Amino acid sequence: MTDTNNSPVGSSWNSDKFMAGLAKRKRSERRFRLIGLAAILTALTLLAILLFSIFSKGYTAFVQTYITLDITFAESVIDKDGTRDPDAIRNANYAKLVQDALRAKFPEVEGRRNLRTLFSLVSNNASDTLRDMVEQDPGLIGKTVEIPLLAGDDVDMVNKGYIDRDLAEENRRVKDQELRWLDILEEEGDLSLHFNTNFFTQGDSREPEKAGIAGAMVGSFYTLLITMAIAFPLGVMTAIYLEEFAPPSKFNDLIEVNINNLAAVPSIVFGLLGLAIFLNVAHLPRSAPIVGGLTLALMTLPTIIIAARAAIRAVPDSIRQAALGLGASKQQAAFHHVLPLSMPGILTGTIIGLxxxxxxxxxLLMIGMVAFIADIPGGINDPATVMPVQIFLWADSPERAFVEKTSGAIMVLLAFLITMNALAVLLRKKFERRW
Amino acid sequence: MQIQQIDEQQAARQGDAAEMIIKTRDVDVFYGDNQALKHVSLDIPKHQITSLIGPSGCGKSTYLRCINRMNDTVDGCRVEGEILLDGVNIYGPEVDEVLLRARVGMVFQKPNPFPKSIYDNIAYGPRIHGLAANKDELDEIVLTSLEKAGLIKEVQDRLHSSGTGLSGGQQQRLCIARALAVRPDIILMDEPCSALDPIATAKVEELIDELKENYTIIIVTHSMQQAARISQKTAFFHLGEIVEAGDTEKLFTSPSDERTQGYITGRFG
Known part of the structure; x- marks a missing residue:
């Protein structure tokens, strides 16, 4: 060995002991990297499985089966007197038109029970569709038109292949007779899949084929609007006060600890608080976005305060000093300089909180937003539900067709969440400032 | 006989010219239990440059920050004694520290322009104090401030681009222009050249020298050459006390205190 050991104590750079230590360090680093990689791969795999299961079940929710029928707009049914009176047209029995068309299609069907089964192939929403058509264009009366009508949920399930035909008939929701009719319709090209606009324009319904997520989306919108209107200004003001104005004291330390604790409180507890205060004391309307928004604002507040404080703290002191040195008051320094500079960070935190x-x-379960509400809410005081609760409600429904609705609603919710998070990342990237 | 009288009058006038704008009497500053300044008494002459020198932690920056009450913003800081600005104690109850800071501008160690346009950087002070009645006046203040700071030629084509895009020396001169825009009487400078290269330093020093015509300047510096080059008066701080203060020339050539001698010859500090 060459004598390179200049230092009087310790082992030299090329001693065996040093080399062994070096090899050990390298091994441990490699091991750590492998573990990290494995963890990420596991997480990605799980995410992929989750997304795949939701998408594979859910994408069919965005299309819906329609049955094309030759509808005869018989004057005898719609407008017996021939007056074209709008009231008469509105109150006519359009279901009969659909039933007549179905009977014409399957003339061999007889008996009350069989007929009822036959009529159930088409959703009861069909008569509304026909009424709308005639009201818009009374000229249709007396004509026969080929019209695709929304099919019942069982037909939809069969058409999408969710009903197992090999199952014994008594275990099957859709009986052999209906399957036969459907096969005939299929052969004649009368079954078709259309984009499911109802899903995005309608409220909830007991009939899966008519159920839409619009009511829940509007409910979520109003709820978040309230949450943002309350939690954002309150949270930002609190953060500014605590960071810029509050003198350090035991009391402020206590507040800080409590805010951090609040961020970790289970959300159901906030629900109970909302129930106790907003419903039982303030007597605000039950199931309404105003109460949901207030409750969620309580829950979001700590998140926003913590994010805003971090963003405010990241503004260098030199900026405050520059402003104060020019004779700005503390408040002017905070609002003219610190707040605008920390806004991107605050917005990012707010979006993530929202x-x-x-x-x-x-x-929201605690304050009654879990009710079945078919109407799209028209304001913050109307009964409403929100998207995750809608998912919960649909997941609870027995009809097979609600399974795909559930997945579809999850996809819509995920799309919103991803959009919001992407917006947060974008904001951060765009306004990121290095000091 | 007459000539002699005139000489005497001139001498008296010069005495006036060297009137003391700031008189510090027995100032003690505490950060919590830690005393940073001990019985500091110092007079600052008007329209001259006064250097504060001394080793790190000697209290010179603390003293500087007392003059515009920037120490008020530090938690747990307590100031005792009197600092008279034109005969008024700035720690007196009737003095508003916000107005005081408009009268006593400050330039910091690290250039700290606001991340706004050059124009907005300078216009900020006049805006919050309402010094400009309209847009034209504001434009005028911005341009004259830039001119006084010797920056106008370099930035006149890009007044609305960001102030943080300038070089370090330009940023520091922008900060000086920003301080000038609120028309202060006194400008405090806390090691304004410590983050600058020698060329930028030379420019800033030249600027400071020009500014003394109209402003009283107090500058904290770690560079004794800088203190000797630009200042008329120098005060040497050590361990929170003023060891020696007086004419720069005298202090650097024949200091009366051993510690001053030791510091300026580089034996300690």
């Missing part, structure tokens, strides 16, 4: 609120279910 995304959390958007996905929240538990506290």
């Amino acid at each position: 995304a959390q609120a958007l996905g929240e279910t538990a506290p």
Whole structure:
């Protein structure tokens, strides 16, 4: 060995002991990297499985089966007197038109029970469709037109292949007779899949083929609007006060600890708080976005405060000093300089807090937003539900067709969440400032 | 006889010219339990440059920050004694620290322009104090401030681009222009050249020298050459006390205190 050991104590750079230590360090680093890689791969695989299972089940929710029938707009049914009176047209029995068309298609069907089964192939929403058509264009009366009508949920399930035909008939929801009719319709090209606009324009319904997520989307929108209007200004003001103005004291330390604790409180507890205060004390309307928004605001507040404080703290002191040195008051320094500079960070935190609120279910169950509401809410005081609760409700429904609705609603919710998070990342990237 | 009288009058006038704008009497500053300044008494002459020198932690920056009450913003800081600005104690109850800071501008160690346009950087002070009645006046203030700071030629084509895009020396001169825009009487400079290269330093020093015509300047510096080059008066701080203060020339050539001698010859500090 060459004598390169200049230092009087310790082992030299090329001693065996040093080399062994070096090899050990390298091994441990390699091991750590492998573990990290494995962890990421596991997470990605699980995410892929989750997304695949949702998408594979859910994408069919965006199309819906329609049955094309030759509808005869018989004057004898719609407008017996021939007056074209709008009231008469509105109150006519359009279901009969559909039933007549179905009977014409399958003339061999007889008997009350069989007929009822036959009529159930088409959704009861069909008569509304026909009424709308005639009201818009009374000239249709007396004509026969080929019209695709929304099929019942069982037909839809069969058409999408979700009903197992090999199952014994008594275990099957759709009986052999209906399958036969459907096969005939299929052969004649009368079954078709259309984009499911109802899903995005209608409220909830007991009939899966008519159920839509619009009511829940509007409910979520109003709820988040309230949440943002309350939690954002309150949270930002609190953060500014605590960071810029509050003198350090035991009391402020206590506040800080409590805010951090609040961020970790289970959301259902906020639901109970909302129930106790907003419903039982303030007597605000039950199931309404105003109460949901207030409750979620309580839940989101700590998240926003913590994010805003971090963003405010990241603004270098030199900026405050520059402003104060020019004779700006503390408030001017905070509002003219610190706040605008920390806004991107605050907005990022706020969006993430709101995304959390958007996905929240538990506290809303407590304040009655879990009710079945078919109407699209028209304001913050109307009964409403929100998207995650709608998912919860549909997942609870027995009809097979609600399974795909559930997955479809999850996809819509995920799309919203991803959009919001992407917006947060974009904001951060765009306004990121290095000091 | 007459000539002699005139000489005397001139001498008296010069005495006036060297009137003391700031008189510090027995100032003690505490950060919590830690005393940073001990019985500091120092007079600052008007329209001259006064250097504060001394080793790190000697209290010179603390003293500087007392003059515009920037120490008020530090939690747990307590100031005792009197600092008279034109005969008024700035720690007196009737003095508003916000107005005081408009009268006593400050330039910091690290250039700290606002991340806004050059124009907005300078216009900020006049805006918050309402010094400009309209847009034209504001434009005028911005341009004259830039001119006084010797920056106008370099930035006149890009007044609306960001102030943080300038070089370090330009940023520091922008900060000086920003301080000038609120028309202060006194400008405090806390090691304004420590983050600058020698060329930028030379420019800033030249600027400071020009500014003394109209402003009283107090500058904290670690560079004794800088203190000797630009200042008329120098005060040497050590361990929170003023060891020696007086004419720069005298302090650097024949200091009366051993510690001053040791510091300026580089034996300690």
